[in-house]
Amino acid sequence: MSMLEIKNLHVTVGGKEILKGIDLDIRAGEVHAIMGPNGSGKSTLSYVLAGRDGYVVTEGSVRFKGKDLLEMSVDERAAAGIFLAFQYPLEIPGVTTMTFLKTALNAQRKARGEEELDAVRFLKLVREKSKPLNVSDEMLKRSLNVGYSGGEKKRAEVLQMSLLEPALAVLDETDSGLDIDALKTVAEGVNALRSPERAMVVITHYQRLLDYIVPDVVHVLSRGRIVKTGGKDLALELEKSGYAEYGADAA
Amino acid sequence: MSEKETQYFIEAYEEKRAALPGAGGWLARRREAAMDAFREAGLPHRRLEDWKYTDLRQTLEKAAFAPAPAHEGAVVLPGRRSASAFASIDRHVLIFVNGRYRADLSQVAHLPKGVELHALADVVHEQWAKDLVERRFDDARQAENIVDLNTALMSDGACLRVRKGVKLDKPLHLLFVAQDAGASHTRNLVLLESEAEATIIETHVGEVASFTDIVTDIAIGEGARLNHVKLQDEASDAVHLATMRARLAADAKLSSFALTLGCGVSRGQSFVLFSGEGAEANIDGAYALRNKQHADQFCVIDHAVPACTSHTLFKGALDGKSEGVFQGKVIVRPHAQKSDGRQMTHALLLSRDAAMNAKPELEIYADDVQCAHGSTVGELSKDSIFYLRSRGIPEDEARRLLVLAFLDEALDLTPHDLARDALKLLVSEWFGEVAL
Ligand SMILES: Nc1ncnc2c1ncn2[C@@H]1O[C@H](COP(=O)(O)OP(=O)(O)O)[C@@H](O)[C@H]1O
Ligand SMILES: [Mg+2]
Numbered sequence: 001m002s003m004l005e006i007k008n009l010h011v012t013v014g015g016k017e018i019l020k021g022i023d024l025d026i027r028a029g030e031v032h033a034i035m036g037p038n039g040s041g042k043s044t045l046s047y048v049l050a051g052r053d054g055y056v057v058t059e060g061s062v063r064f065k066g067k068d069l070l071e072m073s074v075d076e077r078a079a080a081g082i083f084l085a086f087q088y089p090l091e092i093p094g095v096t097t098m099t100f101l102k103t104a105l106n107a108q109r110k111a112r113g114e115e116e117l118d119a120v121r122f123l124k125l126v127r128e129k130s131k132p133l134n135v136s137d138e139m140l141k142r143s144l145n146v147g148y149s150g151g152e153k154k155r156a157e158v159l160q161m162s163l164l165e166p167a168l169a170v171l172d173e174t175d176s177g178l179d180i181d182a183l184k185t186v187a188e189g190v191n192a193l194r195s196p197e198r199a200m201v202v203i204t205h206y207q208r209l210l211d212y213i214v215p216d217v218v219h220v221l222s223r224g225r226i227v228k229t230g231g232k233d234l235a236l237e238l239e240k241s242g243y244a245e246y247g248a249d250a251a
Numbered sequence: 252m253s254e255k256e257t258q259y260f261i262e263a264y265e266e267k268r269a270a271l272p273g274a275g276g277w278l279a280r281r282r283e284a285a286m287d288a289f290r291e292a293g294l295p296h297r298r299l300e301d302w303k304y305t306d307l308r309q310t311l312e313k314a315a316f317a318p319a320p321a322h323e324g325a326v327v328l329p330g331r332r333s334a335s336a337f338a339s340i341d342r343h344v345l346i347f348v349n350g351r352y353r354a355d356l357s358q359v360a361h362l363p364k365g366v367e368l369h370a371l372a373d374v375v376h377e378q379w380a381k382d383l384v385e386r387r388f389d390d391a392r393q394a395e396n397i398v399d400l401n402t403a404l405m406s407d408g409a410c411l412r413v414r415k416g417v418k419l420d421k422p423l424h425l426l427f428v429a430q431d432a433g434a435s436h437t438r439n440l441v442l443l444e445s446e447a448e449a450t451i452i453e454t455h456v457g458e459v460a461s462f463t464d465i466v467t468d469i470a471i472g473e474g475a476r477l478n479h480v481k482l483q484d485e486a487s488d489a490v491h492l493a494t495m496r497a498r499l500a501a502d503a504k505l506s507s508f509a510l511t512l513g514c515g516v517s518r519g520q521s522f523v524l525f526s527g528e529g530a531e532a533n534i535d536g537a538y539a540l541r542n543k544q545h546a547d548q549f550c551v552i553d554h555a556v557p558a559c560t561s562h563t564l565f566k567g568a569l570d571g572k573s574e575g576v577f578q579g580k581v582i583v584r585p586h587a588q589k590s591d592g593r594q595m596t597h598a599l600l601l602s603r604d605a606a607m608n609a610k611p612e613l614e615i616y617a618d619d620v621q622c623a624h625g626s627t628v629g630e631l632s633k634d635s636i637f638y639l640r641s642r643g644i645p646e647d648e649a650r651r652l653l654v655l656a657f658l659d660e661a662l663d664l665t666p667h668d669l670a671r672d673a674l675k676l677l678v679s680e681w682f683g684e685v686a687l
Binding site: 050051052053073074075077078079083084086089090092093094095099100103104105107108111143160164 | 632633634635637638639640641642643644645646648649652653655656657659660
């Protein structure tokens with residue numbers, strides 16, 4: 001079944017066309033990698049899927065599990081199973097990570113007509129999910145992402161993902177700024193979620209992450225267009241040749 | 252002065268003075284002098300610097316409050332949650348209806364030896380009450396003049412004296428209910444002798460067009476400590492004017508926190524005067540306003556002696572067409588070295604039509620001091636809202652979380668843990684209420 005179907009997607013930001021006709025078909029169970037030089041439109045694509053304001057779709061369509069994604073609000077998309085791990089997770093002073101996670105999980109459960117988790121069941125679940133990601137209780141008690149190191153922020157994003165169990169996870173440069181140990185931890189967290197019912201889009205600038213999260217399909221995005229699609233070997237090729245032939249400006 | 256509203260108060264005074272507490276004694280003479288001064292000055296208006304953002308004259312002229320009647324019968328507490336916010340705290344409760352003490356409704360268990368608690372009429376013959384009522388902090392301060400109106404017309408109040416070294420066993424809760432429309436003038440007197448301790452919780456609720464004029468005069472002796480928590484949540488056509496004057500002796504400590512859910516127009520004035528070294532005053536608060544509510548915080552801290560510490564933080568959320576005001580001043584007198592004074596105010600505008608006027612000032616005449624002041628006005632971050640929503644949190648809930656997070660820094664300064672939790676709950680419920 002098609003999880004995400006993007007057809008001829010054109011997007012402008014601040015009046016400037018950034019995505020210039022994207023076609024993408026992602027099926028349940030698949031992991032797609034999107035690679036490309038800086039400024040090619042990778043984050044733009046991820047924000048359009050999440051529904052961020054200011055990203056205007058001028059042409060084309062996006063269907064998620066058969067439904068028109070562009071008709072849905074940001075939080076409806078999340079409740080329907082879309083998750084974006086942010087390239088730059090936001091800091092929210094005064095809202096503890098624990099409160100945030102509980103509010104988010106229960107809001108999604110409520111939107112889906114499921115029973116909300118009480119404090120005890122929630123705590124048990126959060127502990128179970130935090131452990132493999134090395135997220136400590138102390139971190140959970142702090143304000144969301146405030147004072148977290150780069151690596152902690154990325155681990156917190158993966159924790160959110162494993163707790164919310166989305167149908168489609170989009171990871172925007174979750175590897176950037178991570179040392180090799182942190183990268184492995186994050187990759188294990190992501191791999192643990194791989195399943196026949198779930199699809200993933202892994203956005204990365206470097207091939208390195210794909211050693212640990214092995215993709216089924218690799219796309220190269222350049223200047224707002226998918227210019228090449230291939231198997232996992234395409235990532236290795238790019239590692240050798242760089243993005244020069246795809247119009248990297250200053251990458 | 253012949254404006255209409257001044258006339259209302261003058262007539263009320265002429266009519267009632269014989270029946271007011273203290274008739275025939277020093278207080279009657281003091282009332283007379285206060286009334287003369289009030290007649291002379293009239294109600295304050297926006298051409299006075301201290302009243303620049305809150306024109307009390309205009310507000311009261313429009314509302315035209317007659318004196319609130321004495322209410323004898325049963326009282327139905329307003330449906331507002333604020334009325335019962337502190338119900339689960341073990342406390343002494345004094346209930347005032349239309350500004351008058353109602354012994355029949357109050358619950359004051361046996362008080363510890365050395366704690367005296369009386370209605371105003373029962374203490375006016377005592378010297379300490381006289382000292383507190385007659386005390387004026389600053390002859391030149393425009394904002395303090397309005398206390399004359401209260402002095403002339405004050406009809407009742409809670410008067411607490413805690414003797415040397417005595418601790419009030421549980422919080423004293425003063426619950427003021429405006430049951431009928433009209434004006435009431437209340438005077439509270441608080442004297443903590445050296446090393447004494449007390450916590451006072453104050454609630455103002457009502458669902459009628461009331462004008463609450465309340466003055467609380469406080470003296471805190473050496474090493475004594477007073478905690479004060481105030482919650483104000485009255486009707487949209489009510490006017491609230493509260494003045495607190497606190498004098499702190501050496502090593503005394505005052506921690507006051509006010510949550511203003513407001514009414515139509517509210518003004519909270521705090522005057523702190525340090526009279527002994529090593530004292531500390533925390534005058535903090537939070538407010539959440541909507542519709543056309545207007546709330547003004549006015550705060551003067553006078554470091555008249557060396558080595559005292561003051562801290563002021565007010566944070567507020569303004570929705571609808573509401574308006575917030577903060578006017579504050581930290582004064583450090585020439586010889587008051589080693590003073591530490593901080594005054595901050597931060598407002599969050601939740602709508603385009605809301606407005607904030609903030610004017611924190613420092614007036615420093617000593618050189619070896621640590622003082623800071625500042626103010627910010629901001630909006631909720633769109634990016635933060637997007638981040639929360641992208642996790643499935645609906646927009647309203649995301650905004651609520653962010654506003655509560657913003658106000659928490661102030662609410663955490665509430666000097667009583669259970670009261671703090673009660674205030675936090677009220678603020679979180681404030682969002683669920685339908686705009687009127
Ligand atoms: N808010 C914005 N306003 C205008 N241009 C933007 C905005 N955000 C991104 N862009 C531009 O869109 C292009 C794609 O950016 P982005 O999607 O972040 O690329 P990538 O994630 O591949 O590095 C860049 O040229 C960038 O400058
Ligand atoms: Mg990017």
